[in-house]
Amino acid sequence: xxxxxxxxxxxxxxGRVRALExxxxxxxxxxxxxxxxxxxxxxxxxxxxxxxxFLEGGSADVQQALDKAAGENHAFFSQYALDGWLLDLVRLPxxxxxxxxxxxxxxxxxxxxxxxxxxxxxxxxxxxxHSAVAAATASFDKDRDPAAVDxxxxxxxxxxxxxxxxxxxxVLGYLGLHADIENLRTLVRLKAQPGGGDRGDPKTDMEAAxxxxxxxxxxxxxxxxxxxxxxxxxxxxxAPPYGIGDETFRGYLEQGTAAVADRHSFVRMxxxxxxxxxxxxxxxxxxxxxYEPLVTFFLLHENELRNLRQLHAAKLAGVTGxxxxxxxxxxx
Numbered sequence: 001x002x003x004x005x006x007x008x009x010x011x012x013x014x015g016r017v018r019a020l021e022x023x024x025x026x027x028x029x030x031x032x033x034x035x036x037x038x039x040x041x042x043x044x045x046x047x048x049x050x051x052x053x054f055l056e057g058g059s060a061d062v063q064q065a066l067d068k069a070a071g072e073n074h075a076f077f078s079q080y081a082l083d084g085w086l087l088d089l090v091r092l093p094x095x096x097x098x099x100x101x102x103x104x105x106x107x108x109x110x111x112x113x114x115x116x117x118x119x120x121x122x123x124x125x126x127x128x129x130h131s132a133v134a135a136a137t138a139s140f141d142k143d144r145d146p147a148a149v150d151x152x153x154x155x156x157x158x159x160x161x162x163x164x165x166x167x168x169x170x171v172l173g174y175l176g177l178h179a180d181i182e183n184l185r186t187l188v189r190l191k192a193q194p195g196g197g198d199r200g201d202p203k204t205d206m207e208a209a210x211x212x213x214x215x216x217x218x219x220x221x222x223x224x225x226x227x228x229x230x231x232x233x234x235x236x237x238x239a240p241p242y243g244i245g246d247e248t249f250r251g252y253l254e255q256g257t258a259a260v261a262d263r264h265s266f267v268r269m270x271x272x273x274x275x276x277x278x279x280x281x282x283x284x285x286x287x288x289x290x291y292e293p294l295v296t297f298f299l300l301h302e303n304e305l306r307n308l309r310q311l312h313a314a315k316l317a318g319v320t321g322x323x324x325x326x327x328x329x330x331x332x
Contacts, residue, residue, distance in 0.1 A: 001283050002173045005290035013080035014288055017297045020076075023050040025304055027330060033311055034324050042315040046308070062312050066305050073301045080294055088121050088164050089171070090298060092157060095119025100153040103133055107140050107149070125160055132156040139208070151209045154182075158211045170284075170292045172213070174299075177280050179214030181273040184236060184249060185266070186210070187221050188256035191232070220244050229257045248276055267326045274329035278303060282331060303329060 025033075029049055036042045043062060047055050054065035074090065081087050098117040106114050114133060120126045136152035139145070158179060165171035186209045190202045202225045210218050216236070224232050233253050236245035255269040281296040310327040314320075 002169045004170060004284060004287050004292050005168075007290050009082055010080075010291050010294065011289050013082075014290070014293045016076075016080065017293045021297060021300075024300060025049060025307075025330075027332070030307070030328050030330055033308075034328065035320075036315055037320060039312065039316045042312055051308075063309070066308055066312075070302070070305055073298060073305070077294065077298045081291070083291065085164050085167075086291060086295070089161060089295075091119055091121070092160055092164065096153050096157045099129060099133070099156075100149060103136060103149050103153075104146060107137065107146075120160075125163075128160065129156060148208070154209075155211060158213060162213045168291075171295065174277065174280055176213045176215060177277055179211040180216050180245075180249070181252070181276060182211050183209075183214060183216060183221060184253060185256065185269065185273060187224065187232070188253065188260065188269070189266070190225065191229070192260040216245060229260075233257065252276060267323070271326050271329045274303065275331050278329060278331045 029045075032045050033042060036045055039062075043055065046052075046062070046065075051065055051069060054068045055061060056065070077090055078087060081090075095117055098119065102114060102117060106112075116126050116129045116133075120129050132152050132155065136149045139148035139152070158175065161175055162172065165175065186206060190205055193202075203222050206221050206225065207218065210221070220235075224235055227235070233250070235243045236253060237243065237247055237250040239246055252269060252272040255272050256266065258264070259266050259269055278300070281299055284290075284292040284296045287293050307328045307330070311324060314324050314327055
């Protein structure tokens, strides 16, 4: 467990967070949403929760309702965040998404100019965004692979968030765990592909997708690419000196290897990864001061909105049962 701050200035914010946490969906409500058979049933179940005030009727309004809920979540965080770096931290993902969309649109039209969208708060961030855009463009021009843009923007966001949160042990711990989770998923994906990697070079692909800030080094991933599955799981789920990872990753990697062996999707592996991150955030449940409970509430709400977006799309597509269950990342 990381050391949490004891800043009493956030005492009132923590009190508000504790009051609002009861409005987050619990397991029973999720189970009801999962059991719904149609989009209409999903809306009816959602209307019984705190989202009723955002719903104006009709399945077409669900995504709009969730957008409004996301806006309210951001507004609440902005109201109670007393430090500028916290505001920068939560504004950055939207700026990255705007940049990613603009870059993909520009590349699809073979245009050469791209303005960096608002949201990159310092000149150094703008400079890094330009560098990331240049790297993504060069990679796309070579291979015509849109994934190059996604990887470049994901790396940019991780780099900038690590810089923004450089004084926060808690946020750095969360970002580092996220990096490990994503890097392990990349490793499993590359090992699952015959010949290794989308462009035939697993080492190059691992380097291109690698996120900084985690406990697992790039060299560790490159070294394990040619190893058998059992050896990979052992290395990354045992602490030193018996391995290079942590037992926390065992279930996550086992789900990934099972998906490869059974030729299933990686949805369950993704859920396990998200739940590992949620357990890290839950360290703040008993904190009475500091900014960490505010950050945790914001991220828990963001996770809930992601669950609901995915579940709603699944219901419209007729997905039910175990497959729908795996779309929901939740921990007590």
